[in-house]
Amino acid sequence: MEIALQNEILDRMARPDALEVAAEATARIRQEIPPLRRVRSLDGLVERLVRHLLDALVDPECTGDDILALARDTGVRTAARGQHSGELLAAVRLIAGTIVVRLTEYLDQQDVCVGAGTVGKIAQAVYAAADRVAEAAVTGYVRSRSYASDGPEGRRRRLLSLLLSDSPRRSELEVAARSAGWQLPRRVAVVALRHGAPVQGRLRFPPEALIGLQMERRCLVIPEPDAPGRRHRYETALRGRPAVIGPTVEVTDAATSRRWAARTLELLHGDRAVADGDWPVRAVDMLPRLMTSWSADLVDLAADERLAPLVATRPSLREELEATLLALQECHFKADRAAARLHVHPQTVRYRLRKLEGLFGPGLYEPGNQLELHLLLYARCSRRRARRRDRIEAR
Template sequence: MSSLGSLEADDGRQPWRNVPREVALNFRPFVPLVAEEAVAAIRRQVPEYVRPADPKYDEVLRGAVEKAIGHFVDLIADPDTPWDDTLEFFRDVGYGEAREGRTLDPWEVALRLGARLAIRALGEQSGRLGISRQTLGHLAEGVFAYLEVLSAAAVRGHAEATARAAGELQNRRRRLMELLLTDTAAPQAVEDLARLARWPIPRTLCVVVFHERGEIGFRPPALPPEVLVDIDRGDPCAIVPDPDGPGRRAMLNGALHGWVAAAGPTVDPMADPAQTARSLRWARAALALARRGLLPDDRLVVATEHMPALAVMRSEELVALVAARRLEPLTGVRPSQRVRLARTLLECLRCGFNATEVAGRLQVHPQTVRYRLHQLQDLFGEELYDLERRLELEMTLVAWLARALPGAASADSEADPVT
């Protein structure tokens, strides 16, 4: 009887042991009638158990009531009657309730309703059966202690089913992620698996990949339930619905605190399911640059906001060769000055050499920009204004600055004179 838990070690918590055994013999003929009345009462008072179109369910309900009453009478006749079949039966009841999406509240109501009817029936027959008030008290105690055991078995089954359903749902969502992240996902297959995974297919999504910073103890990303996430992959990632919606960027930054994270481009997953895999590829590329210190990693790195660096850095060897030739004049100045001049030249190319606009971007005085521009003219000569080479020079500067020491590309010195 190890399944009874704490009841096993305390006979005082098994009140049916105090009931004379002949009570079982006298009451047994009434079991079918009491069970019938209990089933009828449950149908009247517990709407969840009324299923006229499901005779099998009615059969299960009747079987549960008869089994409970019959086993309780057996315990009175022999307190050492085995429990295994009964506990397994009611564990299955709890399991079935969970699989049907119900809580155990209606079942508890039905159980206690049946118990009250059984006690009332015993009371009505007590005079004819010679049952004393004291014995009736023991019987009532026994019934409710017995219900405690049955309830525990049902709760255990319900918990097992709930955990299994959660595991199944998580597995389906993981399989859906794997499908979406392949180049060959078929729209119908995505729709079918999304339905099983209870995941509404969004109009847009992006893939976010992340890497643990390791600064504090492990803390999984606190992402909302509509986000598909798998941190057990070799490269942990998430599929984020509606990434450009209000508050989504802030949500991701908060949820991924403690992780270096990068988001791929926003795509329509059903226009072309392969687009999700492309979002993943660009997210990986952005994360790789962020982990090398070539992109800022203090917040979510959004790939589309770093397109020049990503595009150029896909051909690093070629960039290095071009930079060695096109930016060779900068090697003649001090390293600290070299970065400032490179940033100034990049902004000049972007702003059409408008000193005021460049100063605003660099947050320096316009005269500082003009001073640096004179230096650049001395270094590069007329090549500085070669329209045919401007795009090449701009892309080279983007890549060169991305490879600069972390922080150097965003710092600007106050040492430049203002004339």
């Protein structure tokens, strides 16, 4: 009988007998592989692997991403304990062998005629799934061991690469950080540095920073950026240099902070929106600009529609009214504060506000319109300032 015809029987067997198979495999591991006797949660690890291998036998398409991640973590911990990867491989093969023996016995007990070819296919399927698990465990082991084989600088570079990879496991980071002599923080922020900006020798960072000036996309990692005084120290070190501080994230999500920092830096570099003396900037402070940059053409079309009442005014007055309305929104419609921001007399702001009220009517103060108007005005005024700066520099 082919495996496909036995799936129903194997599926029934896989559920009630998994605990028995796991208990037998665990006992054999403790007896035959002494270094693994003291592994914490050995019983739970073996049980999960047994269930996965039985599931994979019934459903060959079962990927078992969770069990592969667990295997990688186990490989990392094995390396951290100074044990050999061969012990892990032996344990996985032992578990697979136990499953094959128990399955064959079960089919015999059910009076199912099992030929040598069928037993061979069962064993092949189980060992194929076990090999995938073993490969994941070795990957975790080798990655962890590679940190220990480098010098201090090499270990820090490897740690930084792992930290900035997509969804690294915390257990991997802990081993890499310990090897690199870096205290793994709970939260980090990644700084993106413009390529070609001043590099090592002219930049002075606190010792807790992970520095990636040698990377294709230059960056550095700030541990616990919200600790007292820490952000200020980094802003002082980077003052005047094109750099964006990404949002604060969990240490396992550093790639997200780096992505937003890099995207913000690229955007600001493209439209020359930040004066040299205003660097570094924080990505979260650039949220309106980031939002309006995603669909610049749609922003222009929406602005033409939402700001249509201004079309009838002369161009110079239109620019003044747009800048004034933006300042009023950001100052909660307080004329004195808006005037200080615009460097004009408060009475001038009040005059322009009356003009705006006449053009837009009650809709000017409608809460539902405020966010959209603010984003559109922010986009227009920012581009206008950038164009003016370009013209001045071109003279």
